[in-house]
Amino acid sequence: MNASALSRPHSLVQQVCEQLAALIRGSQREGKGWLPGERSLAEQFGVSRTVVREATKRLEQQGLLEIQHGNGIKIVDRLHRPLNEALTLLIPDMAERLAQLNEARLAIEPQAAALAARNANREQIRQLRRIHAQLCESPDSRSAIEADTAFHHAIADASGNRIHRLILDSLAELGTSSRLLTIGRIGKQPAIEHHQAILEAIENGDAQAAERAMRHHIEAAGRDMDLPALKELSPL
């Protein structure tokens, strides 16, 4: 029945993964950014370098580590990474992926905005204002995209649901290339107005308005996508 906990540890790699995960959690709190080298980890855990390598590779794929050739093993926090890869595998064609991406965001993100309107605390609202100001003042496309992405990320955060946040982080990241084109073509003004409306709704705790504003925002983004141009971009 219960295939968890006590039955597994037969795999060495699994055990090392768990020890490493604990080590990572600890280091994240202290701000240490790097793990010891593979050779010393192997010695420390009393296993071969082979096993350590498999374990670190696995944790890298899960978004907990980033292995840099010739440099070392960095501790990161990108848990949405596996979802990115899965969606890229699921829909290899970029244009189609972006279309479905937008449809999915249309279903999810308005709900997240509604939740945020209900749950956001003062600090989170301040953060949203700060990011919105950055978008207004952004000098070039690159920083505009950054602020745009950060805004959506902050809303997912304010929704208080970590699953939402992970999913939306991934969807946002996968859509970055398309936003770059959109902003280059039609500018950031529409986005600023939409964000303004969403921000006000959240400030007022008006869930329905937030949901509506966000839906409007994403629908507009879908219309403004330049699919033909995207098809030219890249096969991946």
Add this chain to the structure above:
Amino acid sequence: MNASALSRPHSLVQQVCEQLAALIRGSQREGKGWLPGERSLAEQFGVSRTVVREATKRLEQQGLLEIQHGNGIKIVDRLHRPLNEALTLLIPDMAERLAQLNEARLAIEPQAAALAARNANREQIRQLRRIHAQLCESPDSRSAIEADTAFHHAIADASGNRIHRLILDSLAELGTSSRLLTIGRIGKQPAIEHHQAILEAIENGDAQAAERAMRHHIEAAGRDMDLPALKELSPL
């Protein structure tokens, strides 16, 4: 700028992954279920067994393979697996995970039902009816859960959005253990009635009704969750 395609192949593992992925896609069409052994793959690709192992492990984590000790390498199609693992890592505590899971489903699945009402074709509706009948006639809890899960899966499928489908597959799988408890405690009758309402709405192409019925269904599931019992179940 564009860090895709041509810059990467410096990694042997990456190359083998791509070749394997192609091989897998081919085999999926023909129904072949197993890959050759690691040793013959290594010979076939002209690399060491080490590289083949890293590649297969990677693809296993992505949900394309399942490696069985002493048996072989099976081709599977479980692209939602990485999301499962990410969410388990993200929220290790099962009770909390289930709570947030339900909240997330509440945001996503009604939209999927609405999309399904708009997009489902005849065959997909027939499939839904078939599955619903299975739930009605299910003799025990296990088969009831199976039919229940299959129903939600079929709706995600009928929504026509593959991203929805992947996400919902994962959320459904993670919630299985909780459904088992719920059905054991209060029976399958409520679920049958809810599914009936959803099914009718989709048959009629009534997106609003489908959305409402699904929302009602998930809200009920959330209320019926026995969180105290879940806390006793398992630390993972």
Add this chain to the structure above:
DNA sequence: TGAAGTCAGAGGTCAGACCACTAAGTTACG
């Protein structure tokens, strides 16, 4: 002072050995 060269140490790949597990075929017993 700055650019080129050098070097230590990190991850990447290799080869070959042996261990642990699974399934299937074989044998021997009831």
Add this chain to the structure above:
DNA sequence: CGTAACTTAGTGGTCTGACCTCTGACTTCA
């Protein structure tokens, strides 16, 4: 005759130790 126990071939899992390649920092020399 059927079934349970044993044997075995082949799979993935782990170990060892060697060598390659890359990165960053140090050293050297114009």
